[in-house]
Amino acid sequence: MNQWLDERLHISRLNDKFLRKAFPVHHSFFLGEITLFALIVLIITGILLALSYEPSAQLVKHPFDPGAAQVPAAYASALKINAMPFGDMLRRIHHWMANMMMGAAILHLMRIYFTGAFKKPREINWWIGMLLLIFTALTAVTGYSLPYDNFAFTTLKVIVGIVGSIPWIGEWASQAAFAGKFPGEGLIPRVYGYHIMLLPGILLALTAAHMLIMIKQKHTQPQYAKRVAYKKIVGVPLSTQQTPIMIMLALLFTGLVILFAAFIPVHPVEVIGPPSNQSPIVKPDFYLLWVFGILAILPGNLEFHFLGGVFNAEFLGGIVMPTMILLLMFAVPMFDKSKENLYYAENPTNHPVRLAAGIAFFTLMIVWSVAGYKPELVNSRILTNDNANGILWGLAIVLPIVMYFVTIGIVRGIRKLREADERETHAAAADD
Numbered sequence: 001m002n003q004w005l006d007e008r009l010h011i012s013r014l015n016d017k018f019l020r021k022a023f024p025v026h027h028s029f030f031l032g033e034i035t036l037f038a039l040i041v042l043i044i045t046g047i048l049l050a051l052s053y054e055p056s057a058q059l060v061k062h063p064f065d066p067g068a069a070q071v072p073a074a075y076a077s078a079l080k081i082n083a084m085p086f087g088d089m090l091r092r093i094h095h096w097m098a099n100m101m102m103g104a105a106i107l108h109l110m111r112i113y114f115t116g117a118f119k120k121p122r123e124i125n126w127w128i129g130m131l132l133l134i135f136t137a138l139t140a141v142t143g144y145s146l147p148y149d150n151f152a153f154t155t156l157k158v159i160v161g162i163v164g165s166i167p168w169i170g171e172w173a174s175q176a177a178f179a180g181k182f183p184g185e186g187l188i189p190r191v192y193g194y195h196i197m198l199l200p201g202i203l204l205a206l207t208a209a210h211m212l213i214m215i216k217q218k219h220t221q222p223q224y225a226k227r228v229a230y231k232k233i234v235g236v237p238l239s240t241q242q243t244p245i246m247i248m249l250a251l252l253f254t255g256l257v258i259l260f261a262a263f264i265p266v267h268p269v270e271v272i273g274p275p276s277n278q279s280p281i282v283k284p285d286f287y288l289l290w291v292f293g294i295l296a297i298l299p300g301n302l303e304f305h306f307l308g309g310v311f312n313a314e315f316l317g318g319i320v321m322p323t324m325i326l327l328l329m330f331a332v333p334m335f336d337k338s339k340e341n342l343y344y345a346e347n348p349t350n351h352p353v354r355l356a357a358g359i360a361f362f363t364l365m366i367v368w369s370v371a372g373y374k375p376e377l378v379n380s381r382i383l384t385n386d387n388a389n390g391i392l393w394g395l396a397i398v399l400p401i402v403m404y405f406v407t408i409g410i411v412r413g414i415r416k417l418r419e420a421d422e423r424e425t426h427a428a429a430a431d432d
């Protein structure tokens with residue numbers, strides 16, 4: 001069989017080129033793989049959901065309550081999917097998996113950042129990775145909107161408002177992106193097109209480029225590889241050793257997500273109800289909370305005019321500040337001036353400024369994400385309607401600075417202990 005295939009497809013060349021690649025065995029390298037498994041499960045569960053989902057906002061009879069008012073067809077189809085055997089589980093697995101993919105991608109990014117794996121020659125894969133992160137978030141948000149319940153409706157209203165706030169071209173851009181004035185007939189079919197065709201297509205193309213570059217450039221080697229065989233690639237080949245490890249990891253991870261889905265509902269459309277004029281307090285999924293946080297604590301009346309364009313809080317908080325944060329993340333490899341190619345993953349504590357800057361950055365993200373809960377927090381004794389913005393902005397500035405210096409202090413302490421340890425070892429060796 002092998003020979004038959006080889007004569008026709010030259011399989012053995014493929015085997016030499018890709019399947020014998022050595023993969024480092026280190027737990028931190030599993031994060032990228034988990035992100036990939038999540039993408040695969042999302043595509044499979046998404047295809048199954050698409051078989052029964054109806055992308056239309058046209059009003060139809062409530063499928064289970066003849067006395068109730070009419071509801072959008074998309075919402076009715078989500079209710080019907082819930083009532084199918086395993087239907088609710090399918091929706092939950094799909095939604096949980098989207099959260100897991102974002103979580104795994106963020107942890108994977110942290111691993112790359114803190115070990116310096118973005119350095120020469122892997123800058124291009126850092127940039128492709130950043131695009132993957134952004135397009136994963138966009139795919140997840142468009143999916144969140146599809147059940148067209150009151151949460152989805154309100155989230156769409158917020159997003160359309162943010163796009164519409166772009167000076168000069170906002171109204172045009174929002175109508176072009178969301179098929180006319182909100183909420184038009186074309187809205188749901190348009191968002192559906194983004195969610196099941198355009199965005200997954202982009203994600204798959206970017207993932208393919210990410211993997212091919214990674215195979216070409218090879219992984220950074222974990223530190224232990226230095227001791228095992230200096231400047232040699234240490235790892236197990238994809239065929240056959242790495243493949244069973246990956247299959248086990250994929251099954252374990254998928255099993256865990258199914259367990260989550262079985263016990264913790266996510267986006268229960270029947271509880272939320274169909275779109276209504278009363279906007280509920282919507283919380284986006286965790287990876288977008290920081291943007292909601294910025295919007296929540298920017299004064300709503302912030303506004304200035306320039307050359308006939310209006311620059312308001314929605315535009316500054318929903319577009320300008322997130323774009324600046326993303327550009328800063330894109331620029332990370334440019335702060336490094338290494339001439340040599342990076343071979344070994346670096347120990348984060350050997351690069352205190354990079355480590356401290358990263359921790360300060362994630363602290364800022366966490367504070368902004370907490371600020372996304374402002375409506376709930378202002379009822380506490382410390383935060384009131386009058387002081388909430390001031391306190392949350394104060395924390396967003398002070399906490400990252402504190403975390404920066406605390407990290408530098410801890411790393412210096414670790415370095416001193418290490419040096420003292422080395423001195424003792426040398427002294428003991430000299431005594432012997």
Ligand code: HEM
Pocket residue numbers: 028029030031032033035036039105106108109112117118122125126127128129130132133136207210214218219220
């Ligand atoms: C969201 C979808 C993503 C998927 C499916 C994905 C998948 C992977 C996989 C499977 C690997 C090899 C295993 C590993 O090193 O962990 C890898 C490596 C890599 N990824 Fe990603 N990744 C994604 C996002 C990102 C992001 C957000 C970044 C950074 C901005 C990034 C930057 C890199 C780099 C630089 C490498 C090479 C690492 C090395 O050689 O040590 N990736 N990715």
